[in-house]
Amino acid sequence: MKRLIAATLIALPLAGFAATDDNLLVNGSFESNVLRNGTWANFGSIDGWTVGNKGVEVRDNISGSALDGQNFVELDSTGNSSISQSFATVAGYTYELSFSYANRPDNRGAASNGISWSVGSLSGTVGQNTSTSWATYTTTFVGTGDVMTLSFAGIGRSDSYGTSLDNVSVSVISTVPEPQSYALMLAGLGTVTLLSRRRRRNT
Template identity: 30%
Template structure:
């Protein structure tokens, strides 16, 4: 009985095995960068080159470290739809990942901006509205998105989709993490499911035989 249970546990571990949930993104908190006009380390700019801004520069409520990324770039060229930043990481097909990040906006009162977040081909959109609390003074909020990988690599991108006034409420992001959702986050292949089902069947049969023996 113990041997059978041990075998089933081993099968379950094999089917759901996953590396430790480490951040796969390079410089996800933008602390390896200090320039407002240079591409942050590890990332690729989409559109014109943009850099990072320090929280101290405009009194932005601190979220993660000393720097954040401004999609559109402060004081640079006015952003156009589709501009932003991206990074490609290695992934395991059928593994479940979670993208977590903080976002805010430059926060000009009344200006509405849409942020596109693309993980592979999976699109999520976030509307950021200036709340009148002061330019660059809106606190960051945290959100998470789950993603089931379909290939050996996945590109994550943050781009500005639209705005009622480009350049006045550009999205701000920080604390970006892309990691396995947790232990056992890999979806078992059909063959693994079959092995697990067969193993549990053996456990059930052994338990029934034990009950019959005890009754006798």
């Protein structure tokens, strides 16, 4: 019985490390706008995202094809634009950001392409080349406990021929036990040590 209690004391804080594949973002693959195959449209708003003043171009199997689902977006619509989405975080939790990008088959060179991204204190750029194959960028960050905002923006030449974006997700990959959980874990280890010593004495 004592061994069972000790094992339970050790296992409880470790439960705080459970990961989830659930996407915290809404409309991460841009499927909410229904388009006919082989068409595109410029939207001033799309579900889940705040859109920049030049809109966002949603495409369905034209000038490329989606990596996930039917739709994907381009942030150089009538000119360079942006999208952003905010989501709640838990302080100390580790999150994974993942998104995919590719340049148009009819792209106008590396200077015309590129997307910038940012979340919290992290930022970067992708797609400043002429590759037309989908590539996936993944990174991790730690939650602040506040609402955080993920942003993307077109950064190439503002000529309506930018880099495509698809399959955007933010998910929890690990959590951190609260201080009281660490205390519980230490108590469990102490119990195991004490039981082990008593057992040696008895033998």
